[in-house]
Amino acid sequence: MPARTSPLKREVDRARDLLGQIHHPVAKPLSFGAAMKTTAALVAMASFGLAGLAVGDTTPIDSAAPRSAIDIRVGRNAKSGRVEIYGSVGSRASVRRDKDLVVIRLPGQQKPDLGDIRANLPVGVTGVDLRSDARASEIVLKVAEGYDARFGRSDGAVYVQFDADSKPDAKTIGVNLQDLMKPAEKAGESASSQAANQANISKAANVPVVALQVEAIDGGKDIAFAFEGPVAAAVFRRGDSVWVVFDSEVDLRLPPELKDGMTVQDAQWTRNDGFTALRMKAPGVALVTAAGDGLTWRVRLGGRSLATRSSEVIVTRDDTAGAGSLSVTMAGATRIAWIRDPGVGDRMAVITARAPIKSLSAGRNMIEASLASTAQGVVVTQMTPDVKVELAGDLVHIWRPGGLTLSAVSAIAEPKDGGLEYRAARYPSLINAEWSETPSEGFLARYNALQARAADETQQGATAPSKARLAMARFLIGQGMTFEALGLLDMLVRQNPNALVDPQVRGLRVAAKMMSGRYRDAAGDLSAPQMLVDPSARLWQGYADYMAGNYADAVRAFKAGAKAMDAFPPQWRATLGAAYAYSAMQEKDMDMAQVMIRYAVSQDVPPLDKLAAYLVNAQIIEASGDKARALNVYRAVAKASDDAISTPARVRAAMLAFELKQAKPEETLATLDSLRFRWRGDKTEMEIVGNMGQIYLSMGHYREAMQVLRTGGQQFANSPEGLKISNALNQTFRALFLGGQADGLQPVEALGLFYDFQELTPQGADGDEMVRKLVRRLVDVDLLDQASALLEHQVNERLDGVAKSAVAADLAAIYLMDRNPQKALQTLWNTRTTLLPKSIMAERRVLxxxxxTELNEPDKALDVLGSDASADADDVRADIYWRQQSWAKAGAVLERRLGERYKAEGPLAAGDEGRLIRAGIAYSLMKDTAGLKRLSERWGKFIDTASSPDALRVALAPLDGGDVSAKDFASAATATDTFTGWVGGMKKRFRDKDNATGKKPAAPAAKTA
Known part of the structure; x- marks a missing residue:
């Protein structure tokens, strides 16, 4: 069937166009043995690459010139018609008037496509003819009586205007449907000028206004069109666009929420020739449904189907006139709108119908035209120029003068017995190429005959033979009806469990499950003893392991089944060979990877399957180190029409461009993010997630990285790739809060990030250290409430024994810094235990x-300290004695704490300076002249370098100093804040603990999939 008539064939031809530009040395399909034996296989791989490729439907239509050369556009209304000719050839046309004829002469030998203008003549024209000679082609337009023709050049085009009264009509000189449905191509024309022109036309025509109402509902987007009177409509999807066409001219008002960038990326509308058409670019929408009550039409993009009463359009073959034609029965059909699709470039015949809904669920493809599936109405596409579409009441006739090429009508005949017999396969789970061939008597005849035999066999009971049912199952598998085949085989096994002993039964079950994507379900049959000696089953096992990401097992299985590979059909040889190549690449066996990918791409398979193999080829090229060439291959494969092939290619092309400094991080993230929501649920999405996490980490956007990684890890938790993503997320969390990467964040920001992902906190010492590091940062900036909350969770929920008592000491210290001694005391008492290390016991005792002391219980505090003579204990004792005004004891303890620091040089630390001031004041208050003199002699040299020299000078002044007033003495007594000094010391202690025990784990692995 010619390429332009079938969507599937057209996509195949697009893929073939790509492959035709791939230079490789393989002239014919290789056998597996040849691929393994040739030493040239590795050398030949160097020439695999793609360069300068462009994707598009390049099939010529009746040798017509491309639109870039001769682009004919038609505008029409009730009074006027207009023909405009653009393009490299069309813009050089000349026009002359010859009586009632207008002749447009086009230089050169390229012929224009007159299909549109012939199918729907402009107003003022009664006929169109084409004549040509060796130098030019001429379009001859016959002018209708009562009309005048004028012509000229405007905006880079040649135009001919047909007017009834020689006065231009506002509607005629406005943009027509073809113009508005694509970017402006006229020189100097802008979108704003178009909009202004359309507004003027609207005002002149006084057309009604329809404001669209857009609502998100049921996981989709509802769009409502409310009209003043009954209007017919057509709603359908074509390519990545959704079309809504009405048989009335109105002004549409598109609200901003229509184009949200997600469901609807773009929207354009126009009205002309009695119709209004809206085209919405919505590539991610899988389901389009419509509903109408006569006045209001609703269109839903995505989500659940609209619940509405509907009927199916009836398509029948009509040979009453002696030539093949089709009749489409659609109640309430109103008019035919001829529209050129700017996305494809061909013309469509859109037939609108009134409510209730009439849809065509399955399209019809013919050589000369196609009926597309619709949510409402009928649309005829991919028409050759001579196809006619006519409307007569509720009937739409589609025909051509020579007749449409339709399938021959054949009676359902009983096939010969030879076509029904079951013969054992060479290998039990092997698929033969002839299984997919259409039987000579037709599918239905073969199906009915096989079904009858299988039913007769089933009636014979558990001891019945299985040949007829196996023949039926094999036929179903060959025709792609794998689930039906599984149902038949399951019924066979239920009736006769011993059938599983037959390798042929097992083999067909394996083939059906693998072809339907039920790889895990096939594991039981693949491990059966009958299958262990079947080389084709080993290939299936290798493919199942490849799909599960178990590449080492896949390589072993592929190697074990290699001798059966040439027995498979070419399509499966390419698929299995590419899977073998990829698995070998993952196991670092590049020689085998290159041999197998050469074998895969050499098979005579449909172009899309070959492009899938070239996708693996690009990965092997990348793994071999030639990243620039791999990028070229990715970019070419990314243009394939099948998203399953193009999406992973686009992902890898984006990442390679980023790695090679050809794209900025923001650009790469935008590409990956759009692909992430376009392609869901398999390894490709996991790769997208891992790559986005990698880029976010490289930019220092830790929250975004962890959010995207967490999403991927949760969604694919049970897969190897999902485990890699989860591992990357955990490593990132450890690097942030254990390795110090979060130190660059503000403490509050780091705390928020920790809380948002606190479920990632590891058990044991590493988790405790994470919390301690974060607590230290919070304490440094006096975020004591937040620090204590973290440690409370540690003490109450995570820790036991010695660790719990140690962390409780830190928590008590924070409570004391926050002037909450009651909580500090309660924490220490609630975490008492025996056999603690001496250092922890001493720290808890001092706290x-x-x-x-803070609770005004000095005697109890001294009892707790007991005979502890440590520096920390003496500091507490000094505070107690000072508060009790026991000046002799306070002075003695303070001087003991100072030790022999007076023998050293340099300024005193803040703590020592405070102790010296207090000691001097204590000796002064108790009139201890000897003690005061001793302090002055030893420590007087530090006055000039002190932070509070006046206070220190007053504290060390002799009792008979004379010039030291009581006010000076009081000021010196209050110059030292022992609590502030203690808080500063505790903060330093927290930092010292962190530096003494901190660990620096390696940064997380960037690439996760």
């Missing part, structure tokens, strides 16, 4: 004494 308990300090808390009791």
């Amino acid at each position: 308990e004494a300090r808390a009791l």
Whole structure:
């Protein structure tokens, strides 16, 4: 069937166009043995690549010139008609008037496509003819009586205007449907000028206004069109666009929420010739449904189907006139709108119908035209120029003068017995190429005959033979009806469990399950003893392991079944060979990978299957180190029409461009993000997630990286790739909060990030260290409430024994810093335990004494300290004695804490300076002249370098100093804040603990899939 008539064939031809530009040395399909033996296979791989490729439907239509050369556009209304000719040839046309004829002469030998203008003549024209000679072609337009023709050049085009009264009509000189449905091509024409022109036309014509109402509902987008009177409509999808056409001219008002960039990426509308058409670009929408009550039409993009009463359009063959034609029965059909699709470039005949809904669920493809599936109405596409579409009441006739090429009418005949017999396959799970061939007597005849035999066999009971049912199952598998085949085989096994002993039964079950994508379900049959000696089953096992990401097992299985590979049909040889090549690449066996990919791409298979193999080829090229060439291959394969092939190619092309510094991180993220929501649920999405996480991490956007990685890890939790993503997420969390990467964040920001992903906190010492590091940062900036909340969770929920007591000491210290001694005391008492290390016991004892001191329990505090002579204990004792005004004890303890620091040089630390001031004041208050003199002699040299020299000078002044007033003495007594000094010391202690035990784990692996 010619390429332009079948969507599937057209897509195949697009893929073939790509492959035709791939230079490779393979002249014919290789056998597996040849691929393995030739040493030239590895050398030949160097020439695999794609360069300068462009994707598009390049099939010529009746040798007509391309639109870029001769582009004919027609505008029409009730009074006027207009023909405009653009293009490299069309813009050089000349026009002359010859009585009632207008002749447009086009230089050169390229012929224009007159299909549109012949099918729907402009107003003022009664006939169109084409004549040509060796130098030019001429379009001859016959002018209708009562009309005048004028012509000229405007905006880079040649035009001919047909007017009834020689006065231009506002509607005629406006943009026509073809113009508005594509970017402006006229020189100097802008979108704004178009909009202004359309507004003027609307005002002149006084057409009604329809404001669209857009609502998100049921996972989709509802669009409502409310009209003043009954209007007929057609709703259908073509390519990545959704069309809504009405048989009335109105002004549409598109709200901003229509084009949300997700469901609807773009929207354009126009009205002309009694119709209004809206085209919405919605590539991600899988389902389009419509509903109408006569006045209001609703269109839903995506989500659940609109619940509405509907009927199916009836398509029948009509040979009453002696030539093949089709009749489409559609109640309420009103008019035919002739529209040129700017996305494809061909013309469509859109037939509108009134409510209720009339749809065509399955399209029809012919050589000369196609009926597209619709949600409402009928649309005829891919027409050759001589196809006619006519409307007569509720009947739409589609015909051509020579008749449409339709399938021959044949009676359902009983096939010969030879076509029904079951013969054992060479290998039990092997698929033979002839299974997919259409039987000579037709599918239905073969199906009915096989079904009858299978039913007769089933009636014989558990001891019946299985040949007829196996023949039926094999036929179903060959025709792609794998689930039906599985149902038949399951019924056979239920009736006769011993049938599973037959390798042929097992083999057909394996083939059916693998072809239907039920790889895990096939595991039981593949591990059966009968299958272990079947080389074709080993190939299936290798493919199942490849799909599961178990590449080492896949390589072993592929190697075990290699001798059966040439027995498979070419399409499966290409698929299995590419899977073998990819698995070998993952196991670093590049020699085998290159041999197998050469074998795969050499098979005589449909172009899309070959492009799938070239996608693996690009990955092997990349793994071999030639990233620039791999990028070229990815970019070419990315233009394939099948999203399953183009999407992974686009992902890898984006990442390679980013790696090679050809794309910025933001550009790459935008590409990946759009693909992430376009292609869901398999390894490609996992690769997208992993790559986005990698780029976000490289930019320092930790929250975005962790969010996208968490989403991927949760969605694919049970797959190897999902485990890699989860591992990357955990490594990122560890690097942030254990390795110090979060130190660059503001403490509050780091805390928020920690809380949002706290479920990733590891158990044990590493998790405790994470919390401690974060607590230290919070304490440094006096976020004590937040720090204590973190440690409370550790103490109450995560820790036991010694670790719990140690962390409780830190928590008590934070409570004391926050002037909450009661909570500090309660925390210490609630976490008491025996056999603690001495250092932890001493720390807890000092904290308990300090808390009791703050609660005005000095005697209990001294009892807790006991005989502890440590520096920390002496600091608490000094505070207690100072508060009790026991100046002799306070002075002695403070001087003991100072030790022999006076023998060293340099300024005093803040703590020592405070102790010296307090000691001097204590000796002064108790009139201890000797002690005061001793302090002055030892420590007087530090006055000039002190932070509070006046206070220190007053504290060390002799009792008979004379010039030291009581006010000076009081100021010196209050110059030292022991609590502030203690807080500063505790913050330093937290930092010292962090530096003493901190670990720096390796940064997370960037690439996760």
